[in-house]
Amino acid sequence: MTGADKQTASxxxxxxxRPIGGIGxxxxxxKVARGKNIHEDTLLATDYLNHFNEIVMxxxxxxxxxxxxxxxxxxxxxxxxxxxRDSCFQDKELAILAYENAxxxxxxxxxxxxAQMDATALAGLKAIEAAIxxxxxxxxxxxxxxxxxxxxxxxxLTSAIINGHNMTSEQDEIDAxxxxxxxxxxxxxxxxx
Numbered sequence: 001m002t003g004a005d006k007q008t009a010s011x012x013x014x015x016x017x018r019p020i021g022g023i024g025x026x027x028x029x030x031k032v033a034r035g036k037n038i039h040e041d042t043l044l045a046t047d048y049l050n051h052f053n054e055i056v057m058x059x060x061x062x063x064x065x066x067x068x069x070x071x072x073x074x075x076x077x078x079x080x081x082x083x084x085r086d087s088c089f090q091d092k093e094l095a096i097l098a099y100e101n102a103x104x105x106x107x108x109x110x111x112x113x114x115a116q117m118d119a120t121a122l123a124g125l126k127a128i129e130a131a132i133x134x135x136x137x138x139x140x141x142x143x144x145x146x147x148x149x150x151x152x153x154x155x156x157l158t159s160a161i162i163n164g165h166n167m168t169s170e171q172d173e174i175d176a177x178x179x180x181x182x183x184x185x186x187x188x189x190x191x192x193x
Contacts, residue, residue: 036091042106043098044162051083052155055121056148059128063144066132072125077118106161113158120150 038045058072080099084092102110124147131140 036094037089038091038095038098039162039164041103041164042110042162043102044106044110045084045089045095045098046159046162047087047089047095048080048083049155049159049162051078052117052121052151052158056151056155059124059144059148059151062128062132063141066140069129069132073129075121075125077122080114106164110158110161113154113161117151117154117158120147120154124148124151 034040037047055072055075058068058075061068062072078086081096084095089095099107124143127143128140128147131143
């Protein structure tokens with residue numbers, strides 16, 4: 001092995017540390033992100049979860065005030081970059097750049113959970129709307145409870161990833177959550193709506 005080969009081998013990152021996209025300098029971005037509400041290891045920001053906390057809050061209101069469904073209906077999935085572009089987050093461009101360079105071991109489970117939250121929220125909105133249209137207050141409340149409960153679990157798990165909890169490579173923790181009775185109950189409830 002030549003000196004150049006040794007240098008390349010010593011600086012090579014394992015696949016789990018490589019960024020998904022972008023220009024590939026997560027350690028430098030981590031130092032720049034320090035103190036800016038962007039986790040310096042994961043390069044992700046919890047501010048994005050506000051998008052999902054918003055729909056949970058709106059749906060909680062729908063359970064008691066069905067007229068709030070009009071506001072909840074306006075919620076749509078929003079990409080990480082779009083969320084920050086539209087936000088007042090002071091370091092929004094840094095947040096977007098950091099996300100684009102987030103290490104695979106954090107970014108893949110993060111993106112997977114975001115997709116699950118989007119799907120759960122959209123399916124939940126349809127099921128809740130159907131229950132309201134049927135005038136079934138009990139079904140409305142139970143559907144809201146199931147949907148918001150599942151979203152809260154996803155938010156908690158996503159927050160753990162953002163804050164540096166390294167998910168296993170086989171996604172065991174996500175799979176365990178997706179296989180839980182709560183998810184089965186939610187799926188059955190959504191199918192019945």
